[in-house]
Amino acid sequence: MADSKLKAAILIVSETASQDPSTDKCIPTLQQVFADLGNNQWEVAETEIIPDNILDIQKSIRTWADREEPINLIVTSGGTGFATKDVTPEAVTPLIDRHAPGLVHGMLASSLAVTPFALMARPVAGVRKQTLILTLPGSPKGAKENLEAVLKLLPHACVQAAGAASRPLHAGGVKKLEKDAGVSSGSAAGASGAASGHHHQHHRHGHGHGGHAAVQPHTKPEDRPQSNDPSAGPTRRYRSSPYPMLAVDEALKLIEEHTPPPVIERVPVDMSLGGAVLAEDVKATESVPAFRASIVDGYAIRIPSSGKFEKSVYPVALVSHAQAGDVPELKEGEIARITTGAPLPPGASAVVMVEDTVLASLTDDGKEEKEVEILTDEVKPGENVREVGSDVQAGDVIMTKGEGITVIGGEFGLLASIGTKEVAVYKRPVVGVLSTGDEIIPHERSGPLRQGEVRDTNRPTLLTAVRNQQFEAVDLGIVSDKPGALEESLRSALLHVDVLITTGGVSMGELDLLKPTLERSLGGTIHFGRVNMKPGKPTTFATVPTKHSSSSPAATRQSKTIFSLPGNPASAVVTFHLFVLPSLHKQAGIEPAGLPKVKVKLDQDVRMDKGRPEYHRAVVSVGRDGALVASSTGGQRSSRIGSFKGANALLCMPAGEGSVGKGETVEALLMGRVGVVGR
Structure with a gap:
């Protein structure tokens, strides 16, 4: 040096x-x-x-x-x-x-x-x-x-x-x-006459700029104590959480308030649209059908100018199939064989069903109809004809803003039928999922566990849950508990995903560094760090200012959401459905957001927790009387992922002494399809 x-x-x-x-x-x-x-x-x-x-x-x-x-x-x-x-x-x-x-x-x-x-x-x-x-x-x-x-x-x-x-x-x-x-005792530290004149230390910067692009906190300092310094040793860590314990409803309100609004994008009409929500009305650019078409198999006829069609034998002048191509004009006194959906020949007035005809003669080679006898004279103009625009008229609003598009319903087919090339939809957020902890190992690693190792069940479970809700899920792997590695992984992830889900590292242990890393290293705001519920008390919701992933030089800064879920498997799944899903729905324009809530009747006594409301895993089915019936999946430890086997609902159990009895009614959040008792 x-x-x-x-x-x-x-x-x-x-x-x-x-x-x-x-x-x-x-x-x-x-x-x-x-x-x-x-x-x-x-x-x-x-x-x-x-x-x-x-x-x-x-x-x-x-x-x-x-x-x-x-x-x-x-x-x-x-x-x-x-x-x-x-x-x-x-x-x-x-x-x-x-x-x-x-x-x-x-x-x-x-x-x-x-x-x-x-x-x-x-x-x-x-x-x-x-x-x-x-x-x-x-x-x-x-x-x-x-x-x-x-x-x-x-x-x-x-x-x-x-x-x-x-x-x-x-x-x-x-x-x-x-x-x-070059300094001496009693003097300023070598200031050399620096203290002369005046300068203003409110410092809007000497460059005369009109403002700084700051990150705005959403809470008062006294209500938002900053978490531990990630670089501080265990002796300088909090012994209890600095975050107030919120009720579930309060936490959901904060998620609603701080989840970014939906982003609108224009996308092509293809099968990837399934699950998207329209961001604007869709108008038909063309009529359906675009031509006069037959709705039956039969014979197109031309009603004479006298207005009366006679029963008689008519020559078959042409054939019209349901395929593209020019069709010659049908002259008075002629008929044309026509199939369902085929265009009517120019000049045709109606279609006679094949059931109202008989074959009169064949062509010389015996392969085609030459003449057909029409057995009825009661055919009216337009009979058995689908007129132009009878399904959809050009300019009609065929789907409205806020409607969802499914591939099993008729929405996709309707868009395709009128030739819609692209639509404006709410962009579905891309969701990244990572696990934290040096003790976590990939679930698929072969061989026995070493002392202290835990197989990673949360990440694959949450990835599956995200994809089942028709959102793109990105597997971000397992991240070390070390502060530098955690910060680097979080920062990199936020450049590529819209929502980040982490599990583990949100409790009060020596290596639980997620909250301090979010606040101190990433400049994020933790909107809540504890929720009064069972399981899932340490659930954390934060927003972090992040540069938009666009490569454009005009890319803007945006706020991205982070859900730090508990490390226990059952807690992670419960809190995903309860807290993460409403945020994903809001960002995707899906209403109402979150799981549907229904009333169910208990088929057994269910014990309450004395201290906290509990989200009890259960199977809800339709009883013989048509009412919804709920059965507990058994032990509800937050580490017991087996309690989710077969579960399709979360019972919203109040805190209290004793049990809610068999036959009593409670609210439940439906996570999946409801079956029928006995099936």
């Missing part, structure tokens, strides 16, 4: 400067500070200008601090004030392993000597791995003063952070350290 310069990076956080770098004045100002006061110890190796965005800030810092040869010092400028969109401290704080409050105090003290508004800044300082990070004000003058206040001390800090032994560095005591740094 002594033989080479320390490497510094300057990160400007500004919406305006990111769009027009020529407006930035901070980079040259700070470069000059390093040149003038750096004692030839610094090389400004990297500079970058980014918008006011938590994820962008964190990405730049990680890039510089986490690489094989990390930057020694990162200074940011901008976004440290109290404006709603000033988010630099929120972005930087979760990345810091060890905070440096002394440097913060020194920067504030230096600025306070200039203006009381210095106290309106929110600087952050600390070490990430081997890199020192400082956040400076957005104005060039404020940034200059803050950096000048501490710059002479930073080489010592950076050398230590890089791993140098402390004992040799401190040989000779404080006096030697002060001398080497």
Whole structure:
């Protein structure tokens, strides 16, 4: 380290400067500070200008601090004030392993000597791995003063952070350290007259931009305590959850409130439409049928201008089959053999059923009809004819916004019949499913389990549940409990899916890091972290701001939903149906959202839980009297996935003492088809 310069990076956080770098004045100002006061110890190796965005800030810092040869010092400028969109401290704080409050105090003290508004800044300082990070004000003058206040001390800090032994560095005591740094006791840390003039520390950034793209929290700080630091050891973890226990109805309201609205897309009319919901009315672009067609097998006739058709023997002048092709005009006194669905020849007035005719003569080769006798004279114009547009008229609304499209019903056939090429539907969200835990192994791995290993049943079960609901499911595998691996996997997953389902890691164990990773590392908002229910108490619902997966340069940032379900198998399945499914339905435009709720009669006593409402797995069927009857699947431990075998419903059991008796009625949520007792 002594033989080479320390490497510094300057990160400007500004919406305006990111769009027009020529407006930035901070980079040259700070470069000059390093040149003038750096004692030839610094090389400004990297500079970058980014918008006011938590994820962008964190990405730049990680890039510089986490690489094989990390930057020694990162200074940011901008976004440290109290404006709603000033988010630099929120972005930087979760990345810091060890905070440096002394440097913060020194920067504030230096600025306070200039203006009381210095106290309106929110600087952050600390070490990430081997890199020192400082956040400076957005104005060039404020940034200059803050950096000048501490710059002479930073080489010592950076050398230590890089791993140098402390004992040799401190040989000779404080006096030697002060001398080497060019500072003296009782002085500002080498500020060199920095405290002159005024600058405003409310910091809407010196680039004159009109606002920062911040992540807006949806709860008050006092109602939304932040979870543990993922990098903190077990001795510094919470001993009880900081999240309030919500009722199920309250949790469902939060899901409804924070689930993103449906996205509309135009898609081709093909078999993949099954399960989609229309986002706009569909109008017929052509009439059905598009030609006059016969509805029976028989003979097309032309009624004379006199209006009276006579019983007689008529020559068979032509044949019309139900296939494409031109049909010659039918002349008066002629008939045409015609099949069901075939177009009427031009000039034809009606169709006589084959049952009302007899063969009169054959052609010379004996293979075709030559003449046919018509046995009735009661045929009316238009008889046995399907007129143009009699099914659908061009311009008619054939399906309305909000209707679902099935492949077993007539909706797909109706769209296809009128030649609809594409329709606007609500995009069905893509759902990613991952399991967390170093103890989890793939369920299909052969051989006996080793001590502590658990086969992954949740992930394949949830993937199946998602696909059964006609949503695309992406298998994201098993992720380690280690904070870095978990964060990286979550961040990558959110670029490719709309909804993320995780299982495990949401309780209070030493390795349950999902909640703190969502909040502190991903900048997410946890809307609830505990629900008063059995099973599924630690269920967590969060939203995370994420860049749209589109490759377009105009790609926008959007909020994506994360459901962190308990690790116990039965809990995971119950909470999927209860909480995840309504969110998927809302994003897909499906109404009503969630499972249908019905009244059922118990065919046995069902015990209640004293403390929490329970969602009891059961089989619901139609009784002999037509009423719905429910039978428990047995033991309801949250780890007992066997309680779902054959289950098609969740009984909504209230909390209380004792049991709900046989023959009494309770509400149930239907998860599947209902059979009939005795079948």
